[in-house]
Amino acid sequence: MEEIRLLKVINELGIHAHAAGQIVELAGKYRAKLFLQKDSREVGGSSILSILSLACPKGSEVRARIVGDDAKKFMDELERLFKNKFGETERGQYRPRKKTVKMKGFPVSPGITIGEAHHLDRSRTTVFYRKLINKKEVEREIDRFKHAVNMAKEQIQKFKSNIPEQVKGYAFVLDTHSMILDDSLIFDSTIQRIQREKVNAGWALKKSVNTIHQLFKKVEDEYIGRRMDDVDSVSERVLSNLTGVEPDSLTEIKKEVIIVAHVLSPCDIVEINVNHVMGILTDVGGRTSHMAIMSEALEIPVVVGLESATDIIVDGDLLIVDGNTGDIIINPDPDTIITYEDKKKRYYRYKSAIDRVRHLPAETSDGHKITIKANIEFLGETKAAIENGAEGVGLYRTEYLYMIKNHFPDEQTLFDDYSQIAKMVAPNTVTLRTLDIASDKMMTSDSYMETSRENNPALGLRSIRFCLNERNVFKTQLRAILRASVYGNFRLMFPMISGLGQFLEAKRILKSVMRSLDREEIEYNRNIPIGILIEIPSATSIADILAKHADFFSIGTNDLIQYALAIDRDNEHVAHLYEPFHPAVLRMIHQVVMAGNKEGIDVSLCGEIAGDPLAIFILLSLGLREFSMNIGSIPLIKKMIRMLPLEEVRENFKGILKLPTSKKVESFVLRKAQSLLPDIFKDDVFRYRTIGIG
Numbered sequence: 001m002e003e004i005r006l007l008k009v010i011n012e013l014g015i016h017a018h019a020a021g022q023i024v025e026l027a028g029k030y031r032a033k034l035f036l037q038k039d040s041r042e043v044g045g046s047s048i049l050s051i052l053s054l055a056c057p058k059g060s061e062v063r064a065r066i067v068g069d070d071a072k073k074f075m076d077e078l079e080r081l082f083k084n085k086f087g088e089t090e091r092g093q094y095r096p097r098k099k100t101v102k103m104k105g106f107p108v109s110p111g112i113t114i115g116e117a118h119h120l121d122r123s124r125t126t127v128f129y130r131k132l133i134n135k136k137e138v139e140r141e142i143d144r145f146k147h148a149v150n151m152a153k154e155q156i157q158k159f160k161s162n163i164p165e166q167v168k169g170y171a172f173v174l175d176t177h178s179m180i181l182d183d184s185l186i187f188d189s190t191i192q193r194i195q196r197e198k199v200n201a202g203w204a205l206k207k208s209v210n211t212i213h214q215l216f217k218k219v220e221d222e223y224i225g226r227r228m229d230d231v232d233s234v235s236e237r238v239l240s241n242l243t244g245v246e247p248d249s250l251t252e253i254k255k256e257v258i259i260v261a262h263v264l265s266p267c268d269i270v271e272i273n274v275n276h277v278m279g280i281l282t283d284v285g286g287r288t289s290h291m292a293i294m295s296e297a298l299e300i301p302v303v304v305g306l307e308s309a310t311d312i313i314v315d316g317d318l319l320i321v322d323g324n325t326g327d328i329i330i331n332p333d334p335d336t337i338i339t340y341e342d343k344k345k346r347y348y349r350y351k352s353a354i355d356r357v358r359h360l361p362a363e364t365s366d367g368h369k370i371t372i373k374a375n376i377e378f379l380g381e382t383k384a385a386i387e388n389g390a391e392g393v394g395l396y397r398t399e400y401l402y403m404i405k406n407h408f409p410d411e412q413t414l415f416d417d418y419s420q421i422a423k424m425v426a427p428n429t430v431t432l433r434t435l436d437i438a439s440d441k442m443m444t445s446d447s448y449m450e451t452s453r454e455n456n457p458a459l460g461l462r463s464i465r466f467c468l469n470e471r472n473v474f475k476t477q478l479r480a481i482l483r484a485s486v487y488g489n490f491r492l493m494f495p496m497i498s499g500l501g502q503f504l505e506a507k508r509i510l511k512s513v514m515r516s517l518d519r520e521e522i523e524y525n526r527n528i529p530i531g532i533l534i535e536i537p538s539a540t541s542i543a544d545i546l547a548k549h550a551d552f553f554s555i556g557t558n559d560l561i562q563y564a565l566a567i568d569r570d571n572e573h574v575a576h577l578y579e580p581f582h583p584a585v586l587r588m589i590h591q592v593v594m595a596g597n598k599e600g601i602d603v604s605l606c607g608e609i610a611g612d613p614l615a616i617f618i619l620l621s622l623g624l625r626e627f628s629m630n631i632g633s634i635p636l637i638k639k640m641i642r643m644l645p646l647e648e649v650r651e652n653f654k655g656i657l658k659l660p661t662s663k664k665v666e667s668f669v670l671r672k673a674q675s676l677l678p679d680i681f682k683d684d685v686f687r688y689r690t691i692g693i694g
């Protein structure tokens with residue numbers, strides 16, 4: 001049986017990916033074979049890419065030929081699809097690049113920017129040619145390829161199930177991606193290539209994609225032609241699954257753009273050049289992921305946890321990024337651009353007013369001295385910390401020298417770094433936290449870490465546990481810190497302490513390092529204060545015991561909240577449950593402050609909430625007088641402190657520990673904040689950003 005009909009393309013967008021997808025889906029329901037012909041070219045109707053390559057814009061005619069059982073029924077249905085414009089009217093105009101789309105993520109670095117989107121280029125995964133020598137290798141390569149494709153499908157499916165409400169109408173884009181993975185021009189042809197040419201999966205896939213590129217070169221319709229982007233993005237997903245390598249093209253960005261990436265690692269952030277990068281958007285990431293914390297120091301607007309930004313936004317889209325609210329507007333209309341230009345001006349005017357006080361002391365309006373220090377990740381941030389008014393470094397996260405190299409740094413490298421920071425910050429203090437490696441701060445390619453990936457790294461061999469296990473690594477760092485301690489004022493802090501035994505063990509190792517320096521007659525500060533980063537609930541419970549053995553406490557709320565509420569701090573799916581104002585968290589902080597005060601040791605707080613304008617009221621009322629925070633938050637917090645009467649805050653917040661939920665805490669604090677500092681909390685340009693409360 002053969003049925004032939006001439007079908008007219010009457011929908012606005014022509015046979016684009018979604019329309020082609022519907023044809024392929026229909027063809028899958030019938031045993032009969034469909035062929036579509038335009039001009040002199042005929043292609044099979046079961047390949048989305050072959051159909052797209054016909055390039056059929058509105059007004060064109062396609063000759064459909066169906067051979068086999070039920071050809072007429074099949075043809076009738078096909079004709080209906082064409083006549084119904086492939087459902088285009090129901091969906092409205094869905095060319096993403098022309099339609100204004102709004103998304104909302106988690107703002108992690110304030111500011112407003114307007115600029116062009118630039119996908120972090122993943123199309124440069126280096127694929128090496130490898131000849132397969134026997135049948136077994138061929139089979140193994142095919143299995144690897146199938147596995148990588150399945151992984152990609154799962155990844156896409158996950159995006160789809162989490163697609164934000166505002167962009168639900170674009171879920172089909174993700175369906176198209178899944179279909180492309182199944183397409184014979186990608187899937188079958190890659191497998192055939194592996195078999196026929198006896199080459200590795202990555203090489204075979206690249207060749208398949210190149211062939212499709214050739215096919216698409218002839219397509220004149222810009223929209224359809226741009227669907228090659230979809231093929232590239234899907235194949236890149238498979239390639240990176242195959243190689244496990246994320247290409248890195250950050251350093252190659254030479255014009256002003258807003259980066260759109262699935263994920264950025266802390267190492268990526270280090271490489272960002274803020275002269276070119278105006279803002280960052282990522283699909284994944286919670287507000288206190290290390291990438292987020294670091295990105296704030298760049299002082300460009302950053303919004304994370306957008307879930308499907310990389311699927312919705314295409315290169316060259318005009319974006320508005322509001323790092324104060326997390327709002328993203330893709331291809332805004334002219335009125336919206338004008339509104340945001342105005343908002344941007346007001347925001348930066350407001351910011352410069354704040355910046356003017358940054359070098360003044362953080363003294364409350366009734367004369368109480370508060371200390372504001374900076375959290376930093378690497379030496380290069382020290383200058384910015386001082387310029388922003390930090391009175392010392394309250395948390396030096398020392399992991400970076402370990403993460404950027406693919407081996408553990410030697411003592412001299414560490415010493416050079418530590419002695420420089422000591423000199424730069426003196427006479428103020430630097431609190432060095434010993435190595436807090438693992439969890440999300442994996443080393444890039446150290447063989448030890450490669451072979452010891454854990455299922456649950458946040459609860460695994462991280463931080464002080466790792467150091468107590470890898471004593472030589474630990475001792476090398478301690479030697480470098482002690483040797484550098486003579487160049488400035490250091491405090492030494494052990495992270496992730498869960499019990500007294502662990503702390504005493506760490507101190508014993510420190511003492512043994514001191515003894516060996518004594519033997520070698522190397523100078524160091526033998527009175528270096530030794531403290532605990534309180535970030536595990538067990539440590540808050542026994543804070544009274546720990547306080548007898550420590551010189552100071554610093555409360556690390558980022559992890560404390562994670563472990564107290566059982567919420568992964570880097571998981572955007574549960575980010576809304578990460579509640580810094582949870583009554584349990586406030587009580588834990590209070591307990592630690594009380595325990596420290598009783599023993600007469602310093603207690604400070606270095607979690608991200610220290611830089612949160614609402615949280616600061618609570619923290620002051622709980623008795624904290626020293627904070628270490630993200631560099632970008634320092635000027636505002638200083639300005640607020642200088643306007644606040646501490647006694648009044650204390651009086652006003654007396655009942656805070658009795659409130660039952662974080663929502664109640666938040667509205668209570670907001671009310672008080674608006675009455676105590678109306679000038680700051682009334683301005684709509686500045687939206688106070690409370691981490692974790694959406």
Ligand code: PEP
Nearest residue numbers: 535556557558559606607
């Ligand atoms: C914390 O956990 O609060 C902290 C300060 O350390 P980090 O964010 O580096 O884990």
Ligand code: MG
Nearest residue numbers: 535556558559
């Ligand atoms: Mg921590």
